[in-house]
Amino acid sequence: MADYSGDPSEFKVYWFARDLVASSYGSFATKETETLRQLSDQLERELDGRGLIQETDLEIKKEQIRDTITGAVNRTYGGDISKRYRQTEDLAERVIRRIEEEHDIRELRIAIDAVVRTSEILDTAPSFGKGEIVDIVDETLQDDSGALDPSKAYDALYNVDFEGEAYQLGAQREPLIDYVYEEMREFRADPHIEDREIARIISGIVQEYERRAGQSRASTAGNVLETALQHIFDQFGVPASGNPAHFGDLEIDNMVDGSDGSIGFSCKRTLRERFRQSLSREAEIGVDEVWFVSLLMADVSKEKLQDISNDGSRIYVPRDSFVWNRYSTDDNLSYTLRPADHFIRDVVEFTGVSSDL
DNA sequence: TGCAAATCGGGGAGGCCCCT
DNA sequence: AGGGGCCTCCCCGATTTGCA
Numbered sequence: 108m109a110d111y112s113g114d115p116s117e118f119k120v121y122w123f124a125r126d127l128v129a130s131s132y133g134s135f136a137t138k139e140t141e142t143l144r145q146l147s148d149q150l151e152r153e154l155d156g157r158g159l160i161q162e163t164d165l166e167i168k169k170e171q172i173r174d175t176i177t178g179a180v181n182r183t184y185g186g187d188i189s190k191r192y193r194q195t196e197d198l199a200e201r202v203i204r205r206i207e208e209e210h211d212i213r214e215l216r217i218a219i220d221a222v223v224r225t226s227e228i229l230d231t232a233p234s235f236g237k238g239e240i241v242d243i244v245d246e247t248l249q250d251d252s253g254a255l256d257p258s259k260a261y262d263a264l265y266n267v268d269f270e271g272e273a274y275q276l277g278a279q280r281e282p283l284i285d286y287v288y289e290e291m292r293e294f295r296a297d298p299h300i301e302d303r304e305i306a307r308i309i310s311g312i313v314q315e316y317e318r319r320a321g322q323s324r325a326s327t328a329g330n331v332l333e334t335a336l337q338h339i340f341d342q343f344g345v346p347a348s349g350n351p352a353h354f355g356d357l358e359i360d361n362m363v364d365g366s367d368g369s370i371g372f373s374c375k376r377t378l379r380e381r382f383r384q385s386l387s388r389e390a391e392i393g394v395d396e397v398w399f400v401s402l403l404m405a406d407v408s409k410e411k412l413q414d415i416s417n418d419g420s421r422i423y424v425p426r427d428s429f430v431w432n433r434y435s436t437d438d439n440l441s442y443t444l445r446p447a448d449h450f451i452r453d454v455v456e457f458t459g460v461s462s463d464l
Numbered sequence: 465t466g467c468a469a470a471t472c473g474g475g476g477a478g479g480c481c482c483c484t
Numbered sequence: 485a486g487g488g489g490c491c492t493c494c495c496c497g498a499t500t501t502g503c504a
Binding site for chain 2: 318
Binding site: 189376 | 488489490495496
């Protein structure tokens with residue numbers, strides 16, 4: 108064990124913030140923002156209005172906080188105690204337990220303001236929308252003469268993913284910098300906060316911010332690819348079903364159905380494990396084959412290629428990848444492993460749909 | 465021991481149900 | 485009939501497990 112201080116009292120702002128947003132405690136901060144705002148204001152008035160809080164007052168204050176938190180949500184649902192109330196009760200208990208002295212209430216205030224502000228920032232940070240996706244796809248598909256090049260379809264998906272990541276990260280970081288700057292100025296002017304504490308508090312806020320921002324990036328990344336894939340099909344006049352379809356536990360991002368055959372598409376950043384769920388289920392999905400597109404090669408192992416091959420499906424990878432280099436000559440995999448630059452042409456050929464190619 | 469596979473943890477989206 | 489509550493799914497990165 109490393110010899111560092113693990114005293115949780117050192118990180119109260121962080122833990123208050125963590126508990127307030129945790130989904131296991133009902134995602135209180137994102138759903139009961141107004142209650143939190145009022146609680147913060149009320150605590151501020153009370154803290155400023157007097158000197159040191161007496162111990163009995165502290166106990167009263169803790170119960171007020173508990174009641175405010177639990178009072179914000181309905182207790183029952185369908186005659187039973189609602190799950191949400193139970194989660195909120197857990198939250199209140201944890202918050203109360205961390206309050207041991209007056210200063211902890213100040214830390215709670217700071218945490219409340221931080222999580223509320225973080226939600227605002229994440230809500231208003233410009234997300235990577237349809238417009239940006241379309242622009243990048245179009246720019247990638249165009250050759251020197253301005254004509255659309257179907258061999259660039261995979262590159263377009265890759266660029267959208269790559270640019271989207273950078274874009275969103277930047278969009279999320281700038282307002283964070285503004286917020287941290289503002290907070291630091293306030294903390295410096297606050298006689299209750301020592302210099303070193305500023306670093307402690309700020310790091311807690313930022314740590315929690317990035318955790319949430321990262322989750323949010325994860326959940327939007329998939330939609331970006333779905334949108335891009337559809338736009339690519341549109342650009343080449345390939346009639347695609349458009350929206351993703353769900354088949355129990357598996358999702359097919361798009362489908363193309365033609366006179367000669369039908370394909371379900373699964374387009375992912377990485378293959379992970381979930382791709383196996385779509386194997387052997389073509390009949391259920393209502394397509395002849397499932398074609399995978401993986402942007403990153405990290406998960407494309409020979410074993411997985413074999414599984415996809417046994418399923419009679421295909422996966423598209425870039426020609427300049429080592430995966431292609433190493434396995435494209437393997438006779439067993441020749442049907443399964445395909446070069447990314449053939450993607451659109453293969454779709455048209457396999458399904459027999461009319462297109463602008 | 466080192467890599468691949470599997471699982472975990474968690475916020476958000478979306479859809480459905482049923483309460484109020 | 486509007487919306488809160490709940491469920492299931494997505495994705496990702498991180499962690500754990502499994503296996504040559």
